[in-house]
Amino acid sequence: MTASYGLTLGMFLIASGRLGDLYGPKLLWLLGTGLMAIFNLGTGFCQSRIPFDLCRALAGIGAALAVPNAVAILGRTYPPGSTRxxxxxxxxxxxPVGFMVGGAVAALLAQTTSVIWIWFFTAILAAVILVLGIFVLPPDANLAPASARRSFDYVGTLLLIVALGLFNFTWNQGPVVAWSAPYVWSLLLVSMLAFVALYFWEKRLGTHALIPTEVLSRTSLLVYLCLWLGWMSFGVFLFYTTLFIRNVRGVDTALGLTAQLIPVTPTGVICALAVPTLLTRFPGHQIFFVSMVAFLVGDVMGAVAPVHGYWSVTFPSLILVILGPDLSYSTGQLIVSNSVDRQFQGTAGGIVSMITNYSLSIGLGMAGTVEAYVVPNGPVLKGYRTAFYFGSGLAALAVVVVGLFVRMPKMTQYRE
Structure with missing residues (x-):
């Protein structure tokens, strides 16, 4: 039930970024924000599971349309340089601000009114932002010619949606029904075949592909890989830290959980705002290395956290681990945005956003599989620690990749 939003968000990010490149990022952003307003409102009126899942999935499509095109609007409006x-x-x-403020507002609404007001509040907020965007955002300009719009890669889009959707479903369904179920590994095989078919199809189309070769340079691919590994480990840390605080330490109220996760917000804001200065003083791969080490340290600290040790272990782990997502995301977006032409800003932003959102869910599915098979019906605490160690392994691999293969120049060396 909770996965439908994240699933459609991850599946449609790249396609929506490409559509924004062709038809205009503002148009796609407005459409996406409108869908979020409509289907968050619809979610609040749902009385059964199927309509709820459908509304959450459609709201996820709205977010997928909005996120990469917001990045594209920024990339088109501000040329490479200090302002961008x-x-x-x-x-x-x-x-991080949205994570904490949104969580606090949701917890407050759930405990003081009714949970449905979480969706109503989100719908109202999206509607207000939509109206502001109509008047504030710059109009779309320098759009692709009509011939390019007619050649949108529908086949590649379908293959990507099938591949991502089935891959996500199988990794999250496997721990629930066991991987011995024939349909689980069969669908996983189908998803892998869809990825292979997508590769050859995109290679055949060239510049008209959903994922053009211009956004697949060696530097970009290494950035994507590191983001994938790091953010999978971060999803494991965030999910299992929440479970640990709730189920092991007994903090079972929404506001209590939100309060214990507060440290991620100020640290995250400071890290993100420091990225422009850091990029002018240090090569990008050094910043990336620090972010991957932060992912690793966070999961290791989660694995060894004592049952009664919030201030000694959990609190500092929340401060340290947030260096990972905020340094890696901002740095990754800047590096990829600066390495592609203006016409591919939406596609590049879509890929980075897809990786950081989609990898969270995949990492949880993999960690759940490890937990289910290493500690079958075992103590809850031991299962959580096993998942943390798995996340540590993902982050450690990212550290190795950055240390050995990733090399990025200082920002001053990018084209102006």
């Missing part, structure tokens, strides 16, 4: 760096840093800083 600052704008992307502010954009990245809004993530």
């Amino acid at each position: 760096s600052l704008i992307f840093a502010i954009f990245g800083a809004l993530a």
